[in-house]
Amino acid sequence: MQRRFLGRLTAMWCAAAALGCGNGDDSTVVQGEAGTDVTASPDAAADVAGERGSVVDASEAGADAAEAGEDAGDAALPRRLLLSYNGTTKSELAVFGLESKAVDGRLVYPGFIGTTYTTASEPWLLEQASDVVARLDPRRPWVVGSSWNVAMSDRADGGAAYSDPVAVVVGAGTKAYVLRYTRNDIAILDTSHTADAGLPVGSIDLAGQVQASGDGVVEMSAGVYVASKQIVYVVLANINKGNVACNGYCLLCAATHPTVIGIDVAHDTLVDLNGSAPGVALALTGYDPAFGPGAVAYDAQADRLLVLHAGCNQAGGDGGVGPLVGREVEELSLFTGSTRTLLDLTSKGFPVQLTYVDAHRAILQLDTAYTWDPTVASLGPAIANAPDAFVWDGVGSLLGVTARYSGDGGLTGYDVVSVRVADGAETKLGTNPFSLTDGFVGGVQLWPAP
Numbered sequence: 001m002q003r004r005f006l007g008r009l010t011a012m013w014c015a016a017a018a019l020g021c022g023n024g025d026d027s028t029v030v031q032g033e034a035g036t037d038v039t040a041s042p043d044a045a046a047d048v049a050g051e052r053g054s055v056v057d058a059s060e061a062g063a064d065a066a067e068a069g070e071d072a073g074d075a076a077l078p079r080r081l082l083l084s085y086n087g088t089t090k091s092e093l094a095v096f097g098l099e100s101k102a103v104d105g106r107l108v109y110p111g112f113i114g115t116t117y118t119t120a121s122e123p124w125l126l127e128q129a130s131d132v133v134a135r136l137d138p139r140r141p142w143v144v145g146s147s148w149n150v151a152m153s154d155r156a157d158g159g160a161a162y163s164d165p166v167a168v169v170v171g172a173g174t175k176a177y178v179l180r181y182t183r184n185d186i187a188i189l190d191t192s193h194t195a196d197a198g199l200p201v202g203s204i205d206l207a208g209q210v211q212a213s214g215d216g217v218v219e220m221s222a223g224v225y226v227a228s229k230q231i232v233y234v235v236l237a238n239i240n241k242g243n244v245a246c247n248g249y250c251l252l253c254a255a256t257h258p259t260v261i262g263i264d265v266a267h268d269t270l271v272d273l274n275g276s277a278p279g280v281a282l283a284l285t286g287y288d289p290a291f292g293p294g295a296v297a298y299d300a301q302a303d304r305l306l307v308l309h310a311g312c313n314q315a316g317g318d319g320g321v322g323p324l325v326g327r328e329v330e331e332l333s334l335f336t337g338s339t340r341t342l343l344d345l346t347s348k349g350f351p352v353q354l355t356y357v358d359a360h361r362a363i364l365q366l367d368t369a370y371t372w373d374p375t376v377a378s379l380g381p382a383i384a385n386a387p388d389a390f391v392w393d394g395v396g397s398l399l400g401v402t403a404r405y406s407g408d409g410g411l412t413g414y415d416v417v418s419v420r421v422a423d424g425a426e427t428k429l430g431t432n433p434f435s436l437t438d439g440f441v442g443g444v445q446l447w448p449a450p
Contacts, residue, residue, distance in 0.1 A: 077138060077448050080104060081391070081399055081416065082116040082123060084442035085434045091442065093125060094433040095142045096416055098399070103433050105142030111162075115443035117293060119170045122191075123447045126165045133165050133178050135191065141447055146195045150178050150187040152203065156216055159183075166292045169223040169232050171265035177204075177232055179220040181291060184210065186220065186234070188268060204268055206236070206261070209281060213255035215240045221258075222295035224305070226334075231271055232263040233334075235289045235296050235307055236281070245313065245321045251288055253312040253325065258284040260305065260332055273337065282337050287312045287326030293445065294353025294365070301359060305332040306342065306374070308354040308364075329354060329364070329374075342374060355392045363392060363421070371421065384424025387417055389441045394450025396421055401433070401441055414441070 081096040091114040097104040111129030116136075118124065123141045125134040131151035137143040150165055160182035167179040174192035178200070184207045187200040206218050219237035226233065240254040259281035262271035272280045286309030289295055297306045311327030329343040345351060349367030356362045362372045369386035370379045383398065390400030398421060401414045416430040 078104075080141060080447050082118070082141060082443075082445040082447055083401060083416075083433050084115045084444070085436050085439055086113050086115075086442040087436045087439035088112055090436070091127070091129075091439070092434055092436045093142060094435070096430060096433050098429065101430055103430075105140060106435065107142045107144070108435070112439070113164075113442065115292065116445045117168050118445045118447050118449040119168065120449060121170065123445070124168045126168070128164045128166070129162050131163050131165070132197075133168060133187075133189070138447075146191070146193075146198070148178075148187075148189050148195055148198045148200065150180060150189075150200060152180075152183070152185060152187060152200065154183050154185045154203075154205075156184075159217070166221065167223055169225050169234075171225050171232050171263075172227070172230060173265075175265065175268075177223065177234075177263065179223055179234060181219055181221065182217060184218055186263070202268060204263060204270070209236055209238070209259065209261060211238045211256040213240065214238050215242055217241075219291075221289045221291040222307075224296055224298045225265070226298055226300075228300070229262075229334075230265050232265055233296075233298075233305060234261050234263065235259075235284075235305075236261060237289050237291070239288050239312070250321050251310075251312045252321070253287060253314050258286065258289050258307075258309070260284065260307075275337070282332060283339075284309075284330055284332065285326070285339055285341065286328045286330045290351055290353065293443070294355060297354060297356035299356065299359070303333065303335045305334065306330070306354060306356055307332065308351050309345075310351050311346070327351065343372065343377060343379070348379070357392070363398070365390070369398060383419065383421055385417075385419050385426040386424075387419060387444075389444045390419075391444045391446045392450060393418070393446060399429075399446060400444045403441075 079098040083094040083096055085092045090110050093107040094103050095105045109127050111127050113128045115126050117126055123136040125136055131149055132147055133150050134144045134147040137145045151163055163180040164182045165178050166181045169177045176189040176191050178187040186204040188202040190201045209218050219239055221235045221237045223232055223234040236259045238256045238258055243252045243254050245252055261281045262273050264271050270280050273282045274280055288310040290308045295308055307330045309326055309328050311324050313324050314322035316322040324346055327345040328341045330339055331342050332339050352365040354364055360373050362374050364370050364372050369383040372380050387398055387400030387402045390398040393399050398419045402417050403414055404412045406412050413432045415428055416433055418427045418429055
């Protein structure tokens with residue numbers, strides 16, 4: 001997982017200085033260029049594979065389990081892991097059934113980065129390098145139900161070639177807000193109708209939130225909808241992607257700071273969170289917030305946001321790299337607007353995700369996974385056998401994938417595992433879920449969401 005985040009950021013920083021609907025009867029879908037999907041039966045998949053690369057069908061057991069789930073009608077949806085794999089030119093979604101213990105279906109799509117994003121009601125696929133956001137079929141989440149092209153026309157001169165959608169925040173009614181990491185407009189989707197490469201119905205311009213010492217982009221990183229307030233809160237990183245060292249792996253601190261903005265979902269306008277103070281945003285004290293799932297959490301009981309920051313390196317006196325600062329979990333009170341550091345992570349590994357369970361339980365993924373009591377200013381113990389990429393199951397275990405290596409250190413494949421948080425007990429659920437082999441794991445989500 002660290003490779004995914006660091007490698008992706010390195011590519012972005014060095015450059016600066018992921019449609020149609022399947023017919024629903026097949027377990028394998030090969031997606032063509034954005035807006036032109038091809039749904040492949042096993043035979044057709046083999047034909048397409050000659051041009052687009054190897055495609056592996058779902059196992060017979062997985063397909064049978066998937067069909068059983070469809071036949072269940074109104075019965076509860078089967079629990080499945082949405083496993084993302086990012087290759088050099090194309091990426092893959094492998095849907096692993098926790099009941100079938102097999103890949104129930106998969107979707108191969110163009111672009112070197114992509115991931116999934118689950119809300120309470122829907123699973124989504126973000127084809128980040130292709131500017132495509134797809135709502136997946138809840139019963140067969142390897143099949144695209146609707147898709148939208150969110151490239152829009154707000155690309156700055158010299159900016160990234162793709163908008164990099166990192167989150168879909170579903171608000172009230174039938175609207176969804178797409179956060180685009182390399183752009184300054186939030187795309188608004190109307191989800192009430194089925195769309196095939198549809199276009200956003202509106203946008204929210206955040207150019208006024210760009211800070212002078214940044215790179216001209218707000219870097220919208222994560223968001224959460226708070227229904228009781230009818231507000232979508234969005235974290236803006238406001239970093240400078242061109243201000244790097246260590247061959248692109250060290251982000252240097254700029255004279256900028258991350259902020260949180262609020263969007264009134266009734267009018268799609270910015271809410272003044274700052275009261276009588278200048279501007280409409282609230283400032284954070286950490287630096288370089290994480291992006292996508294696991295970057296921000298809302299604690300309804302305390303009416304606060306918890307934001308995970310990766311931090312930045314101060315510039316060294318000799319032009320090199322100085323100390324790391326701003327790596328932390330930060331609390332933002334939505335009642336008072338005040339902030340405080342809950343957990344200093346300066347001496348810890350690169351932050352990947354925060355899973356907030358309740359006032360006394362959380363899981364942090366750094367160099368590995370740790371338990372954490374958010375009322376305590378230090379990490380709990382590491383979780384034994386934690387998967388390399390995982391999601392919490394909502395009960396007491398981590399579900400995800402763990403890489404296997406040969407004696408000489410070469411990668412030999414991946415295992416799908418369940419690891420109990422309390423004692424690290426590991427259960428192997430399956431093996432080698434991916435058909436692609438030339439990349440890295442891009443994320444793990446559980447559907448339905450816990």
